[in-house]
Amino acid sequence: MTVTARVPLADLAALLADGTRARFCLALLDGRAWTAGELARHAGVAASTASEHLSLLVRGGILAEERQGRHRYVRLAGPRVAQLIEDLAAHADLAAPAPPPPTLRAASSARAMAAARTCYDHLAGRLGVAVTDALTARGLLRQDTGFALSDDGLAWFAADLGVRLAPRGRRPMAKACLDWTERRHHLAGVAGAVLCATLLERGWVTRIGTGRALRVTAPGARALEDLLGLKSVESAGSEAAAGSRP
Incomplete structure (x- = not known):
């Protein structure tokens, strides 16, 4: 038997x-x-x-x-479950890409999600990847041996962003998360969560409607350019949001 x-x-x-x-x-x-x-x-x-x-x-x-x-x-x-869902969504999209949105409203919503969104508690979409790239280019984030903040990165969070990072249980300080629209990694972990929360609290990004999509505000665009040298993030987010639900 x-x-x-x-x-x-x-x-x-x-x-x-x-x-x-x-x-x-x-x-x-x-x-x-x-x-x-x-x-x-x-x-x-x-x-x-x-x-x-x-x-x-x-x-x-x-x-x-x-x-x-x-x-x-x-x-x-928790974050581990969120990472699992995001990874499965990315894998499913790679295996069988979604068909084109059936309506103009759906297409606008998809553009807004691709431009900037939250992935559980951190930034994703083009904005999330652009921020990750900028942190890496400035030597604040290392990707050569897995995601890890450098000493300069920890100092940047404290001095430039005005936020001190503290460990949260077993959650890593910095973690790579595969972005399902960009097919590249963005920053997750404690640092990613703190960065996203700070941008939302300061009104540098705002939610579009009740979903995950975000819009970079004018003050946010200036702050991201001053802090990380990012340009054109406001126009990208605003254009994508223009046709989505208010």
């Missing part, structure tokens, strides 16, 4: 194989907590259906939940 052992990888694959659950996970890559109702509307499913899917994802360790009154909030369980 042959006994088939339980395979955790197969269980994980089954969790993410459903289209609705995959859409939930991709939406939650914005790093924020969503209510079950918001995710249901986003995926175009009934609230009861969304609740069943979310329960599976929570039990499977993909999502974490918190209840406040009648509302059920869910978020990705």
